[in-house]
Amino acid sequence: xxxxxxxxAAIEVLADIDARRRPATDALKDWGLSHRFAGSKxxxxxxxxxxxxxxxxxxxAWIMGETTPRxxxxxxxxxxxxxxxxxxxxxxxxxRFAPEPLSAGERERLEKADLSDAPPxxxxxxxxxxxxSIRGLFGDDLVAEMRALTTRAPLDLRINTLKVSSxxxxxxxxxxxxxxxxxxxxxxxxxxxxxxxxxxxxxxxxEFLKGWIEIQDEGSQLVALLSGxxxxxxxxxxxxxxxxxxxxxxxxxxxxGQIYATDNDARRLAPIHDRLSRAGVRNVQxxxxxxxxxxxxxxxxxxxxxxxxxPCTGVGTWRRNPDxxxxxxxxxxxxxxxxxxxxxxxxxxxxKPGGRIVYIxxxxxxxxxxxxxxxxxxxxxxxxxxxxxxxxxxxxxxRLKDVARPTAHGLQLTPHKTGTDGFYAAILVxxx
Numbered sequence: 001x002x003x004x005x006x007x008x009a010a011i012e013v014l015a016d017i018d019a020r021r022r023p024a025t026d027a028l029k030d031w032g033l034s035h036r037f038a039g040s041k042x043x044x045x046x047x048x049x050x051x052x053x054x055x056x057x058x059x060x061a062w063i064m065g066e067t068t069p070r071x072x073x074x075x076x077x078x079x080x081x082x083x084x085x086x087x088x089x090x091x092x093x094x095x096r097f098a099p100e101p102l103s104a105g106e107r108e109r110l111e112k113a114d115l116s117d118a119p120p121x122x123x124x125x126x127x128x129x130x131x132x133s134i135r136g137l138f139g140d141d142l143v144a145e146m147r148a149l150t151t152r153a154p155l156d157l158r159i160n161t162l163k164v165s166s167x168x169x170x171x172x173x174x175x176x177x178x179x180x181x182x183x184x185x186x187x188x189x190x191x192x193x194x195x196x197x198x199x200x201x202x203x204x205x206x207e208f209l210k211g212w213i214e215i216q217d218e219g220s221q222l223v224a225l226l227s228g229x230x231x232x233x234x235x236x237x238x239x240x241x242x243x244x245x246x247x248x249x250x251x252x253x254x255x256x257g258q259i260y261a262t263d264n265d266a267r268r269l270a271p272i273h274d275r276l277s278r279a280g281v282r283n284v285q286x287x288x289x290x291x292x293x294x295x296x297x298x299x300x301x302x303x304x305x306x307x308x309x310x311p312c313t314g315v316g317t318w319r320r321n322p323d324x325x326x327x328x329x330x331x332x333x334x335x336x337x338x339x340x341x342x343x344x345x346x347x348x349x350x351x352k353p354g355g356r357i358v359y360i361x362x363x364x365x366x367x368x369x370x371x372x373x374x375x376x377x378x379x380x381x382x383x384x385x386x387x388x389x390x391x392x393x394x395x396x397x398x399r400l401k402d403v404a405r406p407t408a409h410g411l412q413l414t415p416h417k418t419g420t421d422g423f424y425a426a427i428l429v430x431x432x
Contacts, residue, residue: 001038001039001042001045001097002097002098003091004091004092004093004095004097004098004099005097005098006042006045006046006049007049007073007077007091007092007098007099008097008098008099009031009035009038009042009046009049010046010049010050010053010073011069011070011073011099012031012069013027013028013031013046013050014050014053014054014069014072014073015069016030016031017050017323018069023323023327024047024050024051024054024323025323027050028043028046028047028050031046041198044198048195049073049076051322051323052076052080052081052152053069053072053073053076053080054322054323054325054326055076055080055125055150055151055318055322056072056075056076056079056080056125056150057072057076057125057326058121058122058125058126059075059079059115059118059122059123059125060072060073060074060075060076060078060079060080061075062075062115062118062122063075063078063079063109063110063112063113063114063115064106064109064110065105065109070099071106074088074092074102074106074110075109075110075113077091078110078113079113079115080150085102085107085110085111088102088110089101089102089107120135120142120143120146123143123147124142124143124145124146124147124149124150125146125147125149125150125325126146126149126318126325127325127326127328129330130315130328130365133365133366133367134146134364134365134366136366137364137366137405137407137412141416144416145364145414145415145416145417147416148319148414148415148416149315149316149318149319149414149415149422150318150319150322151319151415152193152319153193153217153319153320153415153421154190154191154192154193155190155191155193155199155200155202155215156182156188156189156190156191156215156216156217156218156221157170157179157188157189157190157191157202157213157214157215157216158185158187158188158213158214158215158216158221158248159187159188159189159212159213160211160212160213160214160247160251160279160280161187161251161254162211162250162251162254162255162279162280162281163210163211163212163279163280164207164212164213167181167186167187167188167189170189170207170212170213171189173207173212174189174205174207174213177189177191177200177202177205178191178192179191182218182221183419184218184222184397184399184400184403184418184419184420185218185221185222185225186396187221187225188216188218188221189213190218202215203215209278210278211278211279211280214244214247214248214275214279216244216248217420217421217423218418218419218420219316219362219413219418219420219421219422219423220244220245220248220362220421220423221248222397222400222413222418222420222423222425223245223358223360223413223423223425224245224248224249224252225248225252225395225397226358226391226392226395226397226425226427227249227252227305227307227358227395227427228305228391228394228395228427229249229252229253229257229304229305230252230253230257231253231254231256231257232253232256232257233253233257233258233304233305234257234258234260234299234302234303234304234305235249235253235257235258235259235260235303235304235305235306235307236259236260236261236262236296236299236303236305236306236307236347236350237249237259237260237261237262237307237309238262238263238296238306238307238308238309238343238346238347238350239263239264239307239308239309239310239311239343240261240262240263240268240269240272240286240309241263241268241269241272241309242268242269242270242271242272242275243261243269243271243272243275243276245307245309245360246259246261246272246276246281246284247275247276247279247281249307250276250279250281250283250284251279251281253283255280255281255282255283256283257283258283258284258285259283259284259285260284260285260287260296260299261284261285261286261287262286262287262288262289262295262296263289264289264292264343266288266289266290269286269288272286273286294346296350299350300349300350301349301350301351301352302350302352303350303351303352303355304352304355304356305355305356305357305358306347306350306351306355306356306357306358307358307360308343308344308347308357308358308359308360309360309361310339310340310343310344310359310360310361310368310372311336311339311340311343312336312340312361312362312363312365312368313328313332313333313336313363313365313368314362314363315328315362315363315364315365315422316361316362316363316364316413316414316421316422316423316424317362317421317422318422319415319421320421333365333367333368336368337367337368337372340361340368340372341372341375341376344357344359344372344373344376345376345379345380348376348380348383348430351430352430353430353431353432354429354430354431354432355429355430356386356427356428356429356430357383357427357428357430358425358426358427359372359373359410359424359425359426359427359428360423360424360425361423361424362421362422362423362424363422363424364412364414364422364424366407368424369407369409369410369412369424369426370407370408370409370410370426373385373409373410373426373428374408374409376428377428382430382431382432383428383429383430383431384428384429384431385408385409385410385426385427385428385429386426386427386428386429388406388410388411388426388427389401391427392411400418403417403418404417404418405417407424407426409426409428410424410425410426410427411424411425411426412424413425
């Protein structure tokens with residue numbers, strides 16, 4: 001397919017998303033099934049165009065003065081891909097499979113492409129109803145912070161210290177990936193995003209199959225390190241899901257002590273077994289719930305550290321899933337808050353005196369972060385927040401002090417400040 005035909009296809013997919021109010025992944029899959037002549041490179045390029053358009057949906061529509069799929073794609077090419085109006089016009093030739101030629105008005109708007117008077121939700125490309133919440137967190141940095149969430153995320157890897165002695169050893173074994181060391185995590189390697197959105201097939205690499213590396217955002221690596229788990233401790237990963245943070249904790253504990261990995265949704269635990277085996281992890285016991293029965297009742301009051309990777313809106317991952325931002329509704333936030341309340345209350349029963357809860361979300365919304373913990377501490381007055389500066393020093397992550405955004409109870413990582421996904425983390429200790 002020609003570049004112009006790919007743009008026409010992206011416009012078609014966006015029209016399908018709007019008309020049928022469906023996730024982008026579903027629309028892209030259906031387009032591929034009905035256009036089997038398109039090769040894998042074509043499909044990847046079209047997906048990249050669609051996701052870039054969703055990243056800049058609001059600002060693209062603003063500069064074009066329309067909300068049509070065509071206007072959003074044209075505006076995205078100007079804003080996100082920095083294409084000159086002449087280059088965009090050349091693609092919109094009206095030839096077979098190419099978009100129709102630019103109108104005089106479209107050409108004029110592409111030449112101006114001015115966001116200086118746009119309101120923050122437009123300039124930052126986010127739903128306007130979350131502005132009051134995040135303005136209190138970001139202040140004058142609001143637009144810069146939210147624009148950083150419109151960029152493409154890199155592919156980060158975490159070295160598995162149970163299998164490989166150093167980051168340098170893993171790096172030297174993978175020269176063809178062009179990876180560089182992550183600036184904040186001592187365990188990370190980073191691969192820059194490609195222009196067409198196609199990443200390397202890391203999961204086919206011998207080093208991946210041998211368990212040397214795991215795919216994990218640097219932010220996720222950092223909040224796992226912040227937990228400060230040590231060999232010999234008793235740990236519960238209460239929302240373990242596929243096991244990414246479970247694996248990181250096991251390596252920190254050097255396979256000594258015990259981790260109990262569980263999740264309310266048994267289906268989410270399915271990948272964890274193969275991942276544990278490949279990583280050489282021997283100190284994890286997977287507790288699968290049965291018929292909604294609590295899988296860790298026998299551990300109440302016995303646990304040194306409960307990791308709560310809480311269910312959340314996922315606002316902090318919008319670089320990877322830009323479709324989600326336009327499907328987020330206030331009702332979704334309320335649902336997540338109730339789930340966070342329930343999982344925190346469950347964690348409280350597990351922690352022994354002197355033990356701790358490590359609370360993590362991939363969100364930047366204070367309602368899911370500081371406010372959730374304030375409400376929790378009103379219900380459980382034995383729990384108090386640990387000084388985040390002390391926690392960073394204990395985890396040997398002092399460098400984060402200069403870049404992470406401190407909050408009332410923890411710290412906030414963001415693409416703008418730390419180059420990571422938008423993770424929040426805080427530690428609460430249970431007093432006797």
